[in-house]
Amino acid sequence: MAQPGIGKKTQTKVEDQSSLKGTLASVFLLGFFLIVTWVGVYFLFVDRF
Amino acid sequence: MHIHKFEKIWLIFGITTLIVFLSVIGVSAFYLGNQPPSCLATINPEKVDTTAPFDKPGLKKVEGKEWDYELVFVASAFAYNPGQVEVPKGAKVKVIATTKDVIHGFQVAGTNINMMLEPGYISEYVTTFDKAGDYLIVCNEYCGVGHHMMSSKIEVVE
Numbered sequence: 001m002a003q004p005g006i007g008k009k010t011q012t013k014v015e016d017q018s019s020l021k022g023t024l025a026s027v028f029l030l031g032f033f034l035i036v037t038w039v040g041v042y043f044l045f046v047d048r049f
Numbered sequence: 050m051h052i053h054k055f056e057k058i059w060l061i062f063g064i065t066t067l068i069v070f071l072s073v074i075g076v077s078a079f080y081l082g083n084q085p086p087s088c089l090a091t092i093n094p095e096k097v098d099t100t101a102p103f104d105k106p107g108l109k110k111v112e113g114k115e116w117d118y119e120l121v122f123v124a125s126a127f128a129y130n131p132g133q134v135e136v137p138k139g140a141k142v143k144v145i146a147t148t149k150d151v152i153h154g155f156q157v158a159g160t161n162i163n164m165m166l167e168p169g170y171i172s173e174y175v176t177t178f179d180k181a182g183d184y185l186i187v188c189n190e191y192c193g194v195g196h197h198m199m200s201s202k203i204e205v206v207e
Contacts, residue, residue: 020055027059035066042073048161049176 086164090171097123097149106130108142115141116175120203122146122186124153124166127195129186133202138181144174154189157203165190178205 052060077083097103106121120142123130136142146155148166155164155172164172188199 018053020053024055024059028062031059031062031066038070045161048159049179 086172086174087167087170091169092147092171094149094168097147102145103147108134108136116143118142120144123149125149126193127199129201135204135206136178138205138207139179141177147171151192152190153192156187156189158185158187160184181205181207
């Protein structure tokens with residue numbers, strides 16, 4: 001009888017546990033959000049009397 | 050000690066932005082001389098009506114000062130005196146305000162003039178009214194049952 005499950009190798013890519021790519025991306029996402037809002041408020045302040 | 054390359058990048062980024070933001074505050078305070086609206090000037094809150102300049106609220110032209118006009122406001126539950134005032138466009142004005150009773154707010158909507166008026170203290174703000182229009186003054190510190198009806202108006206006219 002055919003046994004389709006046997007002998008099939010499943011390969012899952014496991015990324016290096018020490019990779020900090022996602023962390024870097026989220027840190028800069030938050031960083032740029034803070035800078036954009038800060039600069040926005042600053043120019044609002046400068047523009048008003 | 051081993052520090053990951055990415056960690057170095059965001060540490061430098063974070064520290065740099067912190068230094069930039071704090072430098073802006075430092076320049077504003079120590080070079081441009083900006084200070085809180087209520088800065089050590091005091092008054093007897095029971096004698097506001099007889100103490101200059103609060104005995105004559107409103108707009109006054111002054112000579113020999115850094116500003117051209119002084120705009121005096123007295124706040125009390127639940128109104129500002131004057132209730133409406135005209136300011137010529139382009140005038141450099143020192144807004145001087147205090148309260149006779151409880152804490153009131155003094156916010157000129159749509160501008161940077163936003164002060165807390167505390168009994169016993171004088172709040173001041175120097176600015177140039179360079180955009181014509183009507184500006185609503187509202188109380189933004191809850192002062193009692195009539196708080197929401199407390200308002201005044203500055204008309205900046207050509």
